Amino acid sequence: MHVVKLRPAILVFVLALLGAMRPLSAAEPPVINLWPEGVPGLKPDASPEKDVGGGKFTNIHYPTLTLYAPPTGRANGTAVILASGGGYIRVAIGPNGGEITHWLNSLGVTVFVLKYRNVEYGHPAPLRDALRAVRMVRSRAAEFGIKPDRIGMLGGSAGAHLTASAGTLYDAPEGRTGAELDKVSGRPDFMVLIFPVITMEDPYVHVPSRRALLGDHPSDELKHHLSVDEQVTKDTPPTFLVHSSADTTSPVENSLLFYQAMRRAKAPIEMHLYPVGPHGSGLDPKLGPISEWPKNCEAWMRFNGWLPK
Numbered sequence: 001m002h003v004v005k006l007r008p009a010i011l012v013f014v015l016a017l018l019g020a021m022r023p024l025s026a027a028e029p030p031v032i033n034l035w036p037e038g039v040p041g042l043k044p045d046a047s048p049e050k051d052v053g054g055g056k057f058t059n060i061h062y063p064t065l066t067l068y069a070p071p072t073g074r075a076n077g078t079a080v081i082l083a084s085g086g087g088y089i090r091v092a093i094g095p096n097g098g099e100i101t102h103w104l105n106s107l108g109v110t111v112f113v114l115k116y117r118n119v120e121y122g123h124p125a126p127l128r129d130a131l132r133a134v135r136m137v138r139s140r141a142a143e144f145g146i147k148p149d150r151i152g153m154l155g156g157s158a159g160a161h162l163t164a165s166a167g168t169l170y171d172a173p174e175g176r177t178g179a180e181l182d183k184v185s186g187r188p189d190f191m192v193l194i195f196p197v198i199t200m201e202d203p204y205v206h207v208p209s210r211r212a213l214l215g216d217h218p219s220d221e222l223k224h225h226l227s228v229d230e231q232v233t234k235d236t237p238p239t240f241l242v243h244s245s246a247d248t249t250s251p252v253e254n255s256l257l258f259y260q261a262m263r264r265a266k267a268p269i270e271m272h273l274y275p276v277g278p279h280g281s282g283l284d285p286k287l288g289p290i291s292e293w294p295k296n297c298e299a300w301m302r303f304n305g306w307l308p309k
Helices: 008-020 099-106 125-139 158-168 207-214 220-225 253-265 289-303
Strands: 031-033 050-053 056-058 064-068 079-083 110-115 151-156 191-194 239-244 269-274
Touching: 064 125, 079 099, 079 125, 079 158, 099 110, 099 151, 110 125, 125 151, 125 158, 151 158, 158 191, 158 207, 207 220, 239 253, 239 289, 253 269, 269 289
Parallel strands: 079 110, 079 151, 151 191, 191 239, 239 269
Antiparallel strands: 031 064, 050 056, 064 110
């Protein structure tokens, strides 16, 4: 067999060419700075963000959106801003955008994964980040190839509390910073709440989330204000809600409170409760029926027109 020997310079060129020919799917997803004009209330001693592994991030000072587009030709114009949980201490997205992102992409949904500020800032920083995310995505809808009236939010655990905060406090004064973008609506068009933290009041509050968001000794007024079930109105976005009665982190009563509030306000809501399943996304088939919630959510989205019939 004849072996061709390449001169070092040619070899370097060939290797560079092969590197340039990597498939586009291997490219890093684009990251969008939420506050290009400067983060409101940025800590003067802000240190670098920490990647603690497994798609978990702490010490977030510069909030971002990471764009995960559906496969080429599959995008249908619907977008979801994903607010992962972490007790307002971290943002636990998961590797490569997380399994929920992959599921939504498979449905043709464009996903924007939100890295929001946490315990280092407390309220209202996370709310401001969530509302800025909705406003930015809506203001750039044409650029992203999405519909400005089909922008939802999906959150899990504390991320679900943040999602519900955006859906109930979208006109709250503390959610605005005086930026030009404040003129754009920050109201999500729909919400998906998975194992949500809802109340900031005893006895069903997730205490670590309350402490991280509101401090050690929040006033009764502040606890009431951030108990999102108490802020529901008829204009609260249509909601899909999932919880497990076995959840020992955020008790199922959180979801019951939100469901009852939506019913009183005559706002549309669909709730799915399951007898087993630990706190989390509940997607592992080993967990039984609760792992089927994405199919029910897909049907809900199709029925409401956020996915093609």
